[in-house]
Structures are given as C-alpha cells and as structure tokens.
Amino acid sequence: MSTSSDPIERSFEIAASRCADLTPLVYQRLFEQHPETRTMFRAQGRALVMESMLALTIAFFTIIRDTLRGLLGDEWSADMAQAWDRLLPDIDTFATAPA
Template sequence: MNASSNLIEQSLELAAARCADLTPLVYQRLFDEHPETPTMFRSQGSELVKGSMLALTIEAILDFAGQRSGHFRLIACEVVSHDAYGTPRELFIGFFAVIRDTLRDLLGDEWSPEMAQAWDTLLVDIDAFAGIAA
C-alpha cells in the first residue's frame, strides 16, 4: 500500500495548504448526506468533539495507509465504541468516504485519478478491517 499511502498523505497535505480547518467542511457534508447525524452530537462542546474526532480519524487514516505503527488501531476501537452508541456500521465507514469526498471537492483539479484510486482502495481496506475488528 506504499503508493497509495503517498497519495493519501499528499491529498491531505494539499488540503491542509488550502484550508486551515477541514472540520466545518467535513461535518457539513456529513450532515447534508446523513441528516440523522446532527442529533448524534451534543449541543454544548460539540465543535471540540467534532474537531478532535476528525483529527484522530486523519491520524488513523495516515497510519493505516502507511506504516501501521499503532494509530490505525483506533479504527477498530471506534468501531466497537460506535456500535455501543448505536451508530450503524455503514455510517461509521461512511465517515471515511465523507472525508475523501470533501478532499476531492476541495482539491478540484489537483485531485488525480491515481489519488481517487488510492482513496477507493483505502476505503475498501478500512471497511474490511472494521469488519474483522468487530
């Protein structure tokens, strides 16, 4: 997965250069695509929770797509945690696709077919890993 890990990292670096905080973009897309999700967040302190959740997810993505030194295990932990919250598995996995789609839209012409393929492969691998972890 070395080629795709470079492209995953590259896509996140390009996005960071264009946008100081992906959180509002990612969560607006999540809420638009999954109207049931805003009520899953408490009203007070939810901005901090969303920012932290996205940061940890991005760390896990980078590790999963790269060396797998340990941060990727957060995915397995959070599958179980979100199951306990009653979050459907499809929605949990769908959050990763929301991140991908947000990056794609943000990067525009810089989003390459190779980058798209790397993300598609990553999402399939995460889905398989989450299924094993559950």
C-alpha cells in the same frame, strides 16, 4: 510543505494549504448527506451514538474523501482516487472482520 509520495497524505497536504481547518467542511458534508447524524453529535454517551459509531465512521471516511476531492478540484489526481478506492474497502473489511 513537504510533499508526500502517498496519494492520501498528499491530498491532505494540499487541502491543508487551502483551508486552515477541514473539520467544518467534513461535518457540513456529513450533515448534508446524513441529516440524522446532527443530533448524534449533540448528546454524547447515548446508546445510539455508541451503537452507530462504527457504521458512521466507515461512512465518514467516504465523506472525508469526497470533501478532499471537492476542495482539491483539478489537483485531485487519479492516484489519489485510486488510493482512496483501495483504502475504503480495506476499512470495511477490517471493520466487519470478527474479533
């Protein structure tokens, strides 16, 4: 495993060494925190899915960060936390900017 100097990449690298697939953990946390989203993933193409996807995606990055932090435990570093803290507002700014 190559070690990245980017804290977010490093958090994913460490997570990959601990579990083969992050997806079930992310969706578990998503459905725990937002149970209403469970039905959104069963019916593709519905208007609700299309209208809600951006807002959900922005929340989803927070879910991913929290899942990584939980999985990494003591290896979750201050620089990883700071990088995610910088990234999340950037995503929100980009997503809400006029086209």
